[in-house]
Amino acid sequence: MSYNDLWIRDLGARYGVALLAILAIVFWMASRWPKMRESWYRDYLIGFEVECSDLAAFHKRRLFEPLHCLISADETLRDVGRIRILEIGVKTGENIAFYPDDCHLVGVDLNKRLADHLFHDENAWRFRHIFVEQTIVGDGSRLGQTIPSGSVDAVVTTRTLCSVESPAAVLREIRRVLVQGGTYFFMEHTPDPRQGTLIRWLQMFWSRSGIWPSLYGGCRPDFDPIPSIEMAGFEQVTWRRAALHGDTSRPHHLALTRHHIIGTAIR
Template identity: 30%
Template sequence: MMELTLLFFRACLALLAMPIYLLSFLGLWKPFCRKIFFPYFMETVFEICNNNVKKHKQELFRNLPDFTGPSGELKLLEIGTGCGTNFQFYPPGCKVTCSDANPNFQQGLSRSMSKNQHIHYERFLTAAGEDLHQVPSGSMDAVVGTWVLCSVQSASKTLKEVQRVLRPGGVFYFLEHVAANPSSWKLFWQQVFYPTWKLMFDGCCLTRETWKDLEKANFSELKLQHCIMPLYWAPIKPHIIGYAVK
């Protein structure tokens, strides 16, 4: 009975989103989404989300300077940089390499860079999280990924790349929306929204149990907390936040 209810609500949502499904069938939605809709969405709507979780991010990155490398410089790689909403939380003088699988965030990035001139921008790479071959092994003191493991093709492969580019003792910071508790109504509605949400938001998955990938990644230290973020959209309220040391 529950499965039939799930299918019914999914069908209702698909009907409401029929124009997007039609554009996807014609091969028009993905290029429009990646070039226009998603960059606009990330800069406008996610700026609001960023403000709502600002205190959580400030606390998350509070100990970032502690991972400064032996050279006295903090070298940081951000995967899934998007429009650069994390720049404001990085310490002065931090040397940042940015990467994203979508190369269409230039305007938003430029605006974020102009607002955050306290850090140094090293390189901008078009790269998926699963393939960071342009970044040398052991070259980073810190890697940051916020709201990105939900949309990579493979979270486990991405975490392997994160570990590769980190120096021994380096740190990976994460903030991710995840699947709600099993048998909960939150999870039910995540499952309802899942197909349409993934289509609309460039592969974003609502029901990933990302904490399991982190637990299996064999970091030497893992600080992970489950929490409910103060966001307006119920499907992405369940989160994990923390950091992992190589």
């Protein structure tokens, strides 16, 4: 047996078991990754996103206040003093607390269990003041088969446009389904408005590396929704900036998604 053969045999004897163990771990991780990612994202939604909504309560109350004064374009709803709201990206339903009593909600979310969450989960009592008209699984970019044009009085998105595959397509659908004169209410996080900061660099790195989107439902911290909203063809767009501050269980998440635009767009 040659020296080279002995060297290879010794190398295999020393590291073969370790290599097999590493390969087994890699294959196990690959097979479990979808479930792990789903669990990770669920914990994020019921943890940080709920905390973030609490920090934004003042801004949301102010943003959604006009919903209580809207008069529906739907004659049937108007006669009973109700309106129809479409929310894209319902998540855990934290916005619903700010909606008018007895309003009709059409909810859109990628969560296949959205209907169960709104009707049957232990916290479903929080949504009893509204009527859930329909739930749709998707990101809001293809609603033509389920929501007629000009049938919705108001549309809501909060921290949603960063996660959809095509913000332009979602905004086209928002404009299409709104009644003439209807209002799109939005609160979307933006990149750090200051150029050249460490936060701005981290937002770009985590987004473009694909790591952050893969863990958090497609969210891209470096996505700026302002140009997309302003070019979507609405008659009037008004917005202001706001930054969230406070204690959360994931301060790094807040640091990367602290800055928001809050506003409305009229069809």
